[in-house]
Amino acid sequence: MVQYQAHLDTAFAALSDPTRRGILVRLGRHDASITDLATKFGMTLTGMKKHVSILEDAGLVTTEKVGRTRTARLGPRRLEDETAWIEMYRTMLEERLNRLEDFLERTKEK
Amino acid sequence: MVQYQAHLDTAFAALSDPTRRGILVRLGRHDASITDLATKFGMTLTGMKKHVSILEDAGLVTTEKVGRTRTARLGPRRLEDETAWIEMYRTMLEERLNRLEDFLERTKEK
Numbered sequence: 485m486v487q488y489q490a491h492l493d494t495a496f497a498a499l500s501d502p503t504r505r506g507i508l509v510r511l512g513r514h515d516a517s518i519t520d521l522a523t524k525f526g527m528t529l530t531g532m533k534k535h536v537s538i539l540e541d542a543g544l545v546t547t548e549k550v551g552r553t554r555t556a557r558l559g560p561r562r563l564e565d566e567t568a569w570i571e572m573y574r575t576m577l578e579e580r581l582n583r584l585e586d587f588l589e590r591t592k593e594k
Numbered sequence: 595m596v597q598y599q600a601h602l603d604t605a606f607a608a609l610s611d612p613t614r615r616g617i618l619v620r621l622g623r624h625d626a627s628i629t630d631l632a633t634k635f636g637m638t639l640t641g642m643k644k645h646v647s648i649l650e651d652a653g654l655v656t657t658e659k660v661g662r663t664r665t666a667r668l669g670p671r672r673l674e675d676e677t678a679w680i681e682m683y684r685t686m687l688e689e690r691l692n693r694l695e696d697f698l699e700r701t702k703e704k
Binding site: 492501505563567569573 | 605609610618654668679681689690
């Protein structure tokens with residue numbers, strides 16, 4: 485039985501946008517303020533806040549406000565369940581392909 | 595430089611919905627017609643067709659029409675780039691955490 489994992493919804497949805505993946509790569513180099521990120525990605529502050537908020541809700545980014553500056557950094561989620569899910573998909577696919585191959589082999593022999 | 599990979603957008607978006615993940619798990623057991631899937635998930639045929647179409651566009655499901663029945667099966671994509679992307683994220687996160695730890699250690703020593 486596969487349990488429903490709500491965090492898979494938010495994490496996969498967060499990762500489905502190229503700008504958001506770009507933000508994560510950027511934060512992999514160093515922490516950055518929302519303003520810096522907006523400038524870097526040629527985006528309005530409002531647009532960037534929305535992307536960062538989606539990443540934050542998915543646990544891929546943490547933000548902290550010091551004075552007037554909100555800084556974003558990677559984490560805390562390590563996406564282990566997401567990796568496990570994709571691996572399960574790949575295992576299922578391989579099993580299906582093997583069974584199809586067996587079936588074709590048996591059909592050929594007849 | 596991280597290249598823009600459009601198939602990451604469609605695959606992650608396809609995986610962000612619990613019903614679509616459920617369909618993949620179901621197809622992992624055996625191929626199924628769209629009608630069977632709609633019944634199984636208590637959904638209209640139109641609703642199911644939409645989900646299957648999103649999975650098909652992402653390369654996670656292949657459909658074939660024989661007579662009046664359209665059958666869905668897993669594949670052909672193995673989601674290797676998606677796994678690689680998540681692994682890259684995790685490596686970046688670990689490096690950031692290690693650097694933060696080093697910084698805290700050095701600060702403590704002073």
